[in-house]
Amino acid sequence: MRQEEKRTIRTAILGAILFLLIQIFHTPLERIDDWDLISALYLIAGCCNIAFGFAIFAQGWLFFSDRLSRARLYASALFLGVCIFDFLHTLSFVGIPWISSFVSPEESLWLLALSRLSSGLGILFIFSRVDKPVSISEKGKVFRIALLLIVVSLVIFLFGHSIIPQLLSQEWMDSLKRLVDMAVLFIYLIGVAVIVYPGKVEKSASMLIIIRSLIFFALGQAFFMNPLSVGDVDPLFGMVCSGVAYYLLLTGVYRLTIEEPFHEKQQVEDRMNYLAYHDDLTGLPNRRNLMHRVEEMIMTAVGEKDSNQGFSALVIMNINHFKNINDSLGHYAGDHLLQKVSQRIAIEARDNEELFSMGADEFAFLMLERASLEGCMIRASELLQLFEIPVGLESGEYHISLSLGMSIYPEDGDTAEQLIQNADTAVHNAKDQGVEIRRYMPAMQMKAKERLKLENDLRRALERKEFYLVYQPQVNLETEEIVGMEALLRWNHPKSGLISPVDFIPIAEESGLIVPIGEWVLKTACLQNKLWQLAGYRPLCISINLSMRQFLQPNLAGKIGMILKDIGLDPCYVDLEITESMTLDKETAFEQLKRLKELGVFISIDDFGTGYSSLHYLKNMPIDRLKIDRSFVSDVMNDTNNAAIVSTITSMAHHLKLKVTAEGVENKEQLQFLRQQHCHDAQGFLFSKPIRAEEFEIFFLKQPLLGMPS
Structure with a gap:
């Protein structure tokens, strides 16, 4: 429980105890019959009340006019009236000659009752509602209404003061007074309850102070309700409690309407400043922060040029295949992975090392005052070794790897922007080359520009x-007949000529162009297969690769179904190839595959053995075929491990009642080994390289059993 909440509870308990103790020792206290002393003390307490009340008024009328809020403005207007009534009551109650001759001490209690009734109703109205800012123009309007109400109240009091006693007996007047006092006490208690409700909502410190002021108002009212007698000290205690209540209310209103909004604004500004220089997901300093830090490093190095500061290196780290993980497992899992990665690196950071988030799946690692370039490379290698242990997520444990790009100050740049850009260029070069670490070289910049140009050309291709x-062609190993073919994409650049798919497919994936390109491949391949069937050739199944982005489209099955319907191709002559990485998110993959199978197409897992498939899920996936990756087939005769892998995949496929196709078959020894393993189909340069539709028709459709092109 917070300190302010404890203090409020203690206030209520101590107030109740104080009231009970005074009632217990009421008789000895009544023996104090020095009216001059009591009236003097009462006058002092009353003046304190008036001063605190005037301070509440001045807060809204005179001070902080540029920070007006409804609570402060209304409280200010309310206590202007309360001050006037308290002033008249105090002077008449202690017997100031001119006032007391006009209003007797007993009658002045009606002024006090009117003051307390106004404060109780006003506080209940003001602080039971949500506060909001108001314009300065509303200030004059509120105070004009307040002055009008004060004047009307005084006129009513003066009229009632002279008329009502003539209409009601003293006994009726006393009963009415007790009824009004009870109503005031009830309103204060209702105010406490309304402000506190609902109890589960945490109250600010200022609202708890206002609640404490209401408790003291109620306690003071309880003292005033005791029957008045000469020498009675109850009104004095009541006035003292009211003074405490006024002070607490002054403090609470100030904190509620000035201090807390100011602190909230400061917190918002601090939060915005924090977010401007930190990554919200990982809590790490961000790119802007890195720029400032590297600039500081450079300024320090320039200022201490004569001293031996050693090497300073900036390493940009990129998580390999993060997009596949993010797309397959979902963004929540991707965010969790980024947090895990950042935590693992940050824990291992040493002196003169700092970790930064560059956004998305990139991090920056700044190393200062290294003894040698070799030391920088060794430390970078140690960072990679951190991820030899898999990263645990809610859906399981995953092995991830990082690519690192490094730039050295001042050899690779003498500004923060250059160092960051060159390290970023190096990491992308590392990913393109399939290596773990690359230090920046000027030639990489040229390659990066070529890559950008390639992406621009790809958009128009x-x-x-x-x-x-x-x-x-895909060949049945038992009958040696052509049983299908795989459609493969090629790009004939008008200036650069043929560009390898290895060079442009990753760019298409990253840029999102793979979706329209993949749709074109699907339409073109299916249309070509239909044209061959219309030409009277034996129907064959055509294999078409799907990209990750394509596979994750929620309306993929509908699109493919519409394409097949428009072309008029039976779905049984279409084989869609996916990769193992597309099945990381088992539920999403299963639902997508189920929708595709409902179309009637075949489903194959391409490059099997190189990804993340779980055999437990594989048996439940609606798939028809496994394709053994060419990397296993190429060394099957020289590497016993590869031979064992091929044999295992083939055996497993048979047990799961799946077809198995081997890719990359280049010689008869490999072919013989695959036959011994009872592999169903194969494709590779031994049968034919990928050829255009016209050549395929001549060599494999018109005379499928004759010579095949090399």
Whole structure:
């Protein structure tokens, strides 16, 4: 429980105890019959009340006019009236000659009752509602209404003071007074309850102070309700309690309407400043922070040029295949992975090492005052070794790897922007080359520019009809008949000529262009297969690769179904190939595969053995075929491990009642080994390289059992 909450509870308990103790020792206290002393003390307490009340008024009328809020403005207007009534009551109650001749001490209690009734109703109205800012123009309007109400109240009091006693007996007047006092006490208690409700909502410190002021108002009212007698000290205790209540209310209103909004504004500004220089997901300093830090490092190095500061290195780290993980497992899992990675690196950071988030799946690691370039490379290698242990997520444990790019100050740049850009260029070069660590070299910049140009050209290649398809036959190893073909994409650049898919497919994936390109491949391949069937050739199944982005489209099955319907191709002659990485999110993959299977197409897992598939889920996946990756087939005769892998995959496929196709078959020894393992189909250069549709028709459709092109 917070300190302010404890203090409020203690206030209520101590107030009740104080009231009970005074009632217990009421008789000895009544023996104090020095009216001059009591009246003097009462006058002092009353003046304190008036001063605190005037301070509440001045807060809204005179001070902080540029920070007006409804609570402060209304409280200010309310206590202007309360001050006037308390002033008249105090002077008449202690017997100031001119006032007391006009209003007797007993009658002045009606002024006090009117003051307390106004304060109780006003506090209940003001602080039971949500506060909000108001304009300065509303200030004059509120105070004009307040002055009008004060004047009307005084007129009513003066009229009632002279008329009502003539209409009611003293006994009726006393009963009415007790009824009004009870109503005031009840209103204060209702105010406490309304402000506190609902109890589960945490109250601010200022609202708890206002609640404490209401408790003292109620306690003071309880003292005033005791029958008045000469020498009675109850009114004095009541006035003292009221003074405490006024002071607490002054403090609470100030904190509620000035201090707390100011602190909240400061917190918002601090939060915005924090977010401007930190990553919200990982809590690490961000790119802007890195720029400032590297600039500081450079300034320090320039200022201490004569001293031996050693090497300073900036390493940019990129999580490999993060997009596949993010797309397959979902963004929540991707965010969790980024947090785990950042924590693992941050824990291992040493003196003169700092970790930064560059956004998305990139991090920056700044190393200062290294003894040698070799030491920088060794430390970078140690960072990679941190991820030899898998990262645990809610859905399981996953092995991830990082690519690192490094720039050295001052050899690779003498500004923060240059060092960061060059390290970023190095890490992308490392990913392209399939290596773990690269230090920046000027030639990489040229390659990065070429890559950017390639992406720009790729965006226009589809509309300029620069893409075409080639087809590679798939052969049944038992009958040696052609049983299908795989459609493969090629790009004939108008200036650069043929560009390898290895170079442009990753760019298409990263840029999102793979989706329209993949749709074009699907339409073109299916249309070509239909044209061959219409030409009277034996129907064959055509294999088409799906990219990760394509596979994750929620309307993929609908799109493919519409394409097949428009072309008029039976779905049984279409084989869609996916990779193991697409099945990381088992539930999403299963639902997508189920929708595709409902179309009637075949499903194959391409490059099997190189990804993350779980055999437990594999048996339940609606798939028809496994394709053994060419990396295993190429060394099957020289590497016993590869031979064992091929044998295991083939055996497993048979037990799961799946077909198995081997890719990359290049010689008869490999072919013989695959036959011994009872592999169903194969494709590779031994049968044919991928060829255009016209050549495929001549060699494999018109005379399927004759010579095949090399």
